Amino acid sequence: MEDGTFRSLSYCEGTVDDDYDVRQWDTREDCEVRQILDRIADKWSLLVIALLDCQSLRFTQLRREIDGVSQRMLSVTLRQLERDGLVTRTVHPVVPPRVDYALTPLGRTLHQTIKSLVTWTEEHQGEIARARADYDARREMMES
Amino acid sequence: MEDGTFRSLSYCEGTVDDDYDVRQWDTREDCEVRQILDRIADKWSLLVIALLDCQSLRFTQLRREIDGVSQRMLSVTLRQLERDGLVTRTVHPVVPPRVDYALTPLGRTLHQTIKSLVTWTEEHQGEIARARADYDARREMMES
């Protein structure tokens, strides 16, 4: 394939950034975008980031707010977010132990971005539900 | 818990929409947001939506462009996207068979939203990589 062929196939208008390259969405080993995307779009990560917006919370508070999360998964999720520099973990040397979690500045910029995605989903979930119902109805027609 | 308690904990400023409710990010059965998010943030879905921006492609073309996808997963992914009303499937009654996939208007609005997320990831992947290296280095210090 010639240089540029891929991009010219992918974009029909000049409304996108000139240096934007859809190939970076792919899964080759040198591309971390996919992996990071998997992490931040994760079920529990999203909820943790949502809850930590503008406040810090303790482990147990998070667990109470996030209905259905197991202790293990919350722990794993928080460790990943901490490693990625999105959340800070502050241990207070008191008894009983007290650990506070909060968003880093980086985590706060992510919150805004994720919110756009969640907002899109909220705004269009009706359309999607209708599309699914239509699809399923058509399938049932075929079978009868 | 009193009404509003949750929200007042979650938002420290008036910069968000008044009717925005972070509880909708959760996983209760009446909340489809999580499930839709899982679908569209999916590895293969993202790539399919990226490639179908402003063009329609045949099954085999998609398979060639998306490195590493199995026939099964591409098929499953396309069927889900079709069911959700994000992609259209057009069968041309010729031999050999020809099937074209394209984004619906709804799918096109999603493309823009997803692009923001991918752009955030691209812009910050350096910071994340550095945070991970720091975290791992600190962990190794502890062990020695």
Place this chain on the structure above:
DNA sequence: CGGTATCCGAGATGATACTG
């Protein structure tokens, strides 16, 4: 060409038990 059906292994997740 463009699929579907079936089987199977790996990794993700939950439940449970234990600890500083």
Place this chain on the structure above:
DNA sequence: CAGTATCATCTCGGATACCG
């Protein structure tokens, strides 16, 4: 309180084979 460790389960995805 805030975890970690271990085990059981279960879903996802790949490989393979077959079909219109």
